[in-house]
Amino acid sequence: MSRTRIDQFLPSVAAGDGVTNSSLFIRSLLIELGYSSDIYSFAVPAQLTDHVRPASGYSPGTGDLLLYHHSMGHDHGSWLLNQPVRKRLVYHNITPAEFFPANGALRHYSILGRKQLIDWRAAFECALALSPLNRAELAEAAYPDIITLPLLIDSNRLNGDHSRPHFMGEAEGAGYYLSVGRLVENKQQYILIEAFYHLLQHEDRGRHLLLVGGMASEDYARGLHLHIRNLGLGGRVHLTGKCTDAELRWLYRHASQYWCASAHEGFCMPLVEANHADLPVLSLARSNIPDTLGESGLLLEQDDPVTFAMAANLIDSAPELRAKLVAAGQRNLLRYERDNLKQQLHHWLQAAHT
Structure with missing residues (x-):
């Protein structure tokens, strides 16, 4: 792999959120490894504007790679799948729908997220699971190429x-x-x-x-x-x-x-x-x-x-x-x-x- 760009996409980010912190940690590692790297999202709060760019400005180049963080269903699937770039999945797990009230937004996006995990399988060349539980769920969804790596804890932080x-x-x-x-x-x-x-x-x-x-x-x-x-x-x-x-x-x-x-x-x-x-x-x-x-x-x-x-x-x-x-x-x-x-x-x- 040529060392061009490796960017990350999260549908939304939030200060202190575990998925967001994971993406920030991964970005710091990518930069230490010599890659150019940015994080993109459709919902960026004021506290994170120095760290996350609007997804509307994402423009990949030839040979670039996009790491997509999946943790809940969302409404930006068309944007993600239509990006002309190689993609790899980073899976954070989805809380099962039965934990959430019926007819609520959390239940809806939990169900949608698990459907998207299966439907989008062919879009990713491989997948990274952040825990053994996540790996088991990816295997159940028939992802063929999975590694487990807990890229969540930044000891510097x-x-x-x-x-x-x-x-x-x-x-x-x-x-x-x-x-x-x-x-x-x-x-x-x-x-x-x-x-x-x-x-x-x-x-x-x-x-x-x-x-x-x-x-x-x-x-x-x-x-x-x-x-x-x-x-x-x-x-x-x-x-x-x-x-x-x-x-x-x-x-x-x-x-x-x-x-x-x-x-x-x-x-x-x-x-x-x-x-x-x-x-x-x-x-x-x-x-x-x-x-x-x-x-x-x-x-x-x-x-x-x-x-x-x-x-x-x-x-x-x-x-x-x-x-x-x-x-x-x-x-x-x-x-x-x-x-x-x-x-x-x-x-x-x-x-x-x-």
Whole structure:
């Protein structure tokens, strides 16, 4: 492959979004490998105008390559398929439609995205799966040439500045449990809220629960607020909204534990971010989460808030267990080392595919 241009296309981008962060990470690796590279999208918020170009200005040259990130259905298929350029797929996974309310936009685009994944197979010379779960779905869709490479975690970004979030109050002094993810049905934050309630009944250490992430489902978010109120947890459970990268780093570094109850994750980057911050992880063993965590993290098979609360109390009460989880997290990080990922990306780009 001649080193001309390797660009990327995402139908939409958002600050702090996992797919967007992945494309930024890949672009940095491409530039280090000597390629010219830009990211293109049809929806570019003001925060990203320095990093992402409007798709309307994309004009490929002979021999160029376009990496297309697929994570949900969209209405720009004709534009993508009609671009006169070689294409490779980067697959981030699609949350199954059954997690979303009937007749809602998320359900519609989930169904559409899986249809597009199959219908567009012939448009791509090969595919890159960002996790073993994603690879299995690509194989089920009959993609013939797949590699698995977790191009999601930029270790340089993990080591950035810290900034205390403006919303921190009582939770800072008392300590807190942390979970990061959009407020959407498949994340199952209601399990974490109930687990926190049961934990307080056993032993109230004065801690708080911070649920950090933007709202993707208004009905679900309203349900979480109601759940918090019904359990009498106002002032102890906080739906903070989105945070900057610097604020997230601060939160990881000062939390007591990282919690995850998600029912479906194509990868789940916050788990690795928690490893990096020496934060013990407690999670349900669902979808790709066991693979992402590797040997690190305390994984639960049951979607039971009481069991979750008991496990959290065990981590709080057993310093030796906490130390083992933190050490395992540091070993897990070696799988996502930047130079290793860059070399694997280089080999994939150099490989001939037909």
